[in-house]
Amino acid sequence: MEEEGKAKGEEAFRNTRVPPWTKQITVRSVVTSFVLSVVFNFIVCKLNFTTGIIPSLNVAAGLLGFALIKSYTTLLSNCGLLGEPFTRQENTVIQTFVVAASGIAFSSGMGSYLLGMSPYIGAQLNGGNTPINTKGLSLGWMFAFLFVVSFVGLFSIVPLRKLMILKYKLTYPSGTATALLVNSLHTPKGAKLAKKQVAVLFKSFSGSFVFGFFQWFFTAGDDCGFSSFPTFGLKAYSKMFYFDFSPTYVGVGMICPYVINASLLLGAVISWGILWPWIEHKKGIWYSADLPTSSLNGVQGYRIFTAIAMMLGDGLYHCIIMLLRVAYSLISQYIQKKESSSANHEDADQNTSDDLDSQLRTEYFSKDQIPSWVAFSGYIVLAVISIITVSHIFPQLKWYHVLITYLIAPVLAFCNAYGCGLTDWSLASNYGKVAIIIFSSWVGLENGGIIAGLASCGVMMSIVSTASDLMQDFKTGYLTLASPRSMFASQVLGTFTGCLVSPLMFWFFHKAYTLGDPQGSYPAPYGEVYRGMALLGAKGFSSLPQHCLQLAIIFFFSAMLINIVHDLLLHYETRYKLHRFVPNPMALAIPFYLGGYFAIDMCIGSLILFLWEKRNKQKANDFGPVLASGLICGDSLWSVPAAILSLAGVNPPICMKFLSSAMNKRVDTFLNGV
Template sequence: MDATIGESAPSVERAFEGQPYPGYWGQVTLRSMLVAVVLGAMFSLMTIRIYMQVGIVGAFNMPMNILSFVTVKSLVSLMRRCGINVSPFTRQENIFLQTSAITCVNVALSSGLATYTIAMTSAVAKALSPNPDERDILYDLTMGKYGVFLLITGLVGITSMLPLVKIMIVDYRLLFPTGSVVAHLIISFHTPQGAYVAKLQSYALRKAFIGSFMWSLFQWFYTGGSSCGFQVFPTFGLELYKRSRFYFDFSASLVGLAMIIPHVVNFGLLFGGILSGAIIFPFLETKRGQWYTTESPSTLNGINGYKIFIGLTMVVTEGIFNFITLTTAMLIDFYKKRQEKDTGVTKYILKHPSLNYDDRKRLEVFFGTRIPVLGGAVAYIVCAIICSVITSWIFHEIQFHHLALLHIVLPFVTFSNTYGTGLTDWSVAPTYSKFALFIVAAWIAKPGAVVASLAASGVTLISLNISSQAVQDFKTCYMTLTSPRAVVTGHIYGAVIGSIINPLLLLLFEANAKKTAPIGTKKSEYPCPSAGIYRAIGLLGMGGVKELPKHCLTFCFITILITLSLEILRLVSQRKDWKVQFYIPCMTAFALPFLVGPTFTVDVALGSILLILWTKVNRQSAELLSSAVAAGLVSGDGIWYLPSSLLGLFNVEPPICMRFLSSGKQVQVADAFLNNLGTQGMTR
């Protein structure tokens, strides 16, 4: 039953009945387009930075909704005080703004800056093999080509779901939980009480932002050299810091991120860090010379092979299990609806002859301004052909016929993924992209196959991520009487600004990364743990298993059994409503420390602990303001990245280097050196 139906429910649209309905240009406004660029750029920067560092990132939908409302509302108020007559800020314009900004961020998430794009570079290739084939490394991806690739694949994702919108939202009445929550949030913001709540959230966000920014500025003064500052503070002792990189790096953005990520994920990261850094890796170190002989830490036939493939096994096994679970749930639900013969809006209205005022208004606006199915289908075919041609031109290793077949299959996969998202609020686009990666690598199976398969993975990931989010936006559009054409415009505009912003972000990160530790390497500030997974899958598809060290496959098999057991236990406990479901770790989170080390795990665990304590002290305050505080912590630390990068470009170095030494002989040597240095300075 549709959650929006019910005569007993209070009418939402009656509260807006006296307000004139804005036309297309009342929803697609210049001020919202400008604000969307700012918000899209800011959240894309924060998202990519965290994704590169941690390999997992939370959803910023709620913080972005708060910021978009407060920003435009404040802008309108300021202009009116200056005597400028401007139109009011409506919920429909709000939807266009947040659709544009979120699409931009979705392009960033799918752009491969932390996954498949970085996996094509020589740094990641050499991290998995000392002498990788040059044909499996991409050297000539210019920013112009990269931007065009992001734009055209984004348009494929947008157009692929257009024929599905009516089926998903009206015919099958899927809930799309995030889209529904966003709709209720924006509707509440545009009522007097909701505006007051938004002001409280905005105030909390500003305080957290200022505190986070000032803390990042304070830390900068102590980073005047390699391995200096609070980011290398040996919180749990020098031994743990040296051996397993287990410490707290005082990152406000990671603490804030943990407040919007489920506790089970954060504690899964912590336990994965403890298991890998304190138990498994030290054990494997003792087997050097017996199970493997290489001293290099970056080859697959050494200890790195265990690390990469144990982590990869967890991620892939959980992804396949979730894919099967989600597909099964989709097929059962789809079969039930077909048995009911509930396939059209006419029968929908006949089954509910007493549709309330809200639902009639929603259907009227939705059908009155939607894009025809034929138009969406033609747009997808045109975009798919263009994408196949352009992608094969940018990535010479993949041929047109590979991409053409991929685009023939994509609509079916899009339907499956979007339907599952509508039921569970969960997209398995990364799993589909890994399937495409493996299949294309095995299909080509010659030098160049890794780059080709990574490109195919990118097309799949961008298309599916954007299409599933797009239908979420259409659910919001439906519930707020927003024109579907305005929402499609927001999607296209967001894809355009995303295709411009993300190549610039790549240049920014590359300029800021140290030459001795480029992006994608373990010692880098941006290790990109997921990039190693993507490239390893490509190598596996080409038959790289034979290079693995002794007993590596045995470890992988044991990992598969453990992962499947935990996933089955989680599924059963959810069905039976057992409390144990809240304590079963997320295996993807568990796997990340195997790939990049446990550096960030203490930060995210601390964020969860703080939120739990806040909830115990004042649950209502925590539920109302935690997302805003999290956004402020992440934003403050993220925005500091821009001035710090500019200071670096102008060769402005921090004045102090704070480092830590073991007591005893090391301190005596350092003291003697410093005293001698001071004596020489006085002599001169």
């Protein structure tokens, strides 16, 4: 039935000509893609600097690309200027361009490993804050670093595209879902639905933007405004439990799976509700009572390193499982191919209509070749340039360190791209964390091991992340009959745009706000977390406060145990589907550092979607992601005028702050005395 449905999908386009690959990339598609890339880079940067949770924005990219080009072509048609028809291949190119550009905003490490190099983050950790272990942030070296590392991953996986998609027939769920969206938008029924979706997107975007503007008036000082509203009381507020009226994270919660949002809330309860209050009672016993709250040798050290331990445990487990799964799948494919080769003659005459779809797609996917020699020579040349440049930008990371990274990276890129095709889960950040520990330990603290570890993380993440993203997009192109050459070209253009725009976006936030301040608007938690990993690798466990190592070990193995329980239930228990209720260790760990305020926002988003699905599941499926995307875009884009006002010295007129009754009396007494 599934293949039949796909065949019917292609039947809808039987009278539509597939343009050559040079016509799939047009001036209007490039201009539209660039505009959307700037918008999406800003959104991803803002999410990076707040909680670091980035939802999939593929649906929003595909829909917004469709809406903008369709509006443009309709306007020209109404003016009597009939332009080229807007095809699904052109839509796919736009979506690929935008996702590639916004992907750089994540893999560039502006909110994680690059930010962790700064002296400001180094001063917060009270360890390794020496000139050789810090690097001042500047646009010059960030541009150079991104341009030499971001393109290598594109060439590492290109020769394997046919193997992954045609031979192994990997599903790539996100790529498939995006293709189905694009295909449906370009059918008569889909175009009608798209108009309604665009209307909902515009309304939610406008409402979110206006609400952000309204909130700004009440933020004239620290801890002012709706974002500091003590929803559950002042005691709960002091423990980071409150609803901060953020449309962004309500929207993110509508996109993320229920288990992620529930895991975030559970992690906040375990840490800020139970564990940290208990450790604070050990002040003066486990750690000095004179230490500031932000000291890594005090309670902050427990927060950072228990979160790191859970993330490392979760990442290491998934890396090992993914490698085993890839090996098992490859062996199974080989055995099945060997067994089926003898039986092929029996089925040779069963060429049914179910195969027509795949035959057509295979024909177009194989039509415009990207020669393997181009991929191999491109990888070698870019790797050599990168080795020279990266070792010059970061003298702590020697040329042979970078060379070893580039020798290992293609294998991990294959594993990540293959595993992403099976599970829809990219482990790029996990491979980057492993690189941090290995290279920071290898170089050592006195030789700049922190910077070496963080830089090697960037090299590894750029290759592994780009490879899986490219293969997802090849799957989308395969299902929409987009040429591999146009897909690769749009990836290159999107990567170039991301390398250009991401540092500028970072610099905009850097100048307008204090990035990495735990008490500020943009705490950028992963900057401190990634630097903490590098410090742990370079300095060893001696940097941890008393009993922190024992807690870290407990949480490290707890993350592994949770994953084992989940996988066992998924494999053996099918009646009640209990694996759905097993929390996600990575999501559990994030609130250990940040608190539960954003988890409450996201759970409210989940609740809205859940009630909507109960009332009308089809409408929730059609309009839920659209509504969420509008909330995220509107609230995020309000940050642009807000930051410009801040840079111009224009302050909000009102400070709305909440005090206890006792504190209010003291303030009144003081003011009356004055």
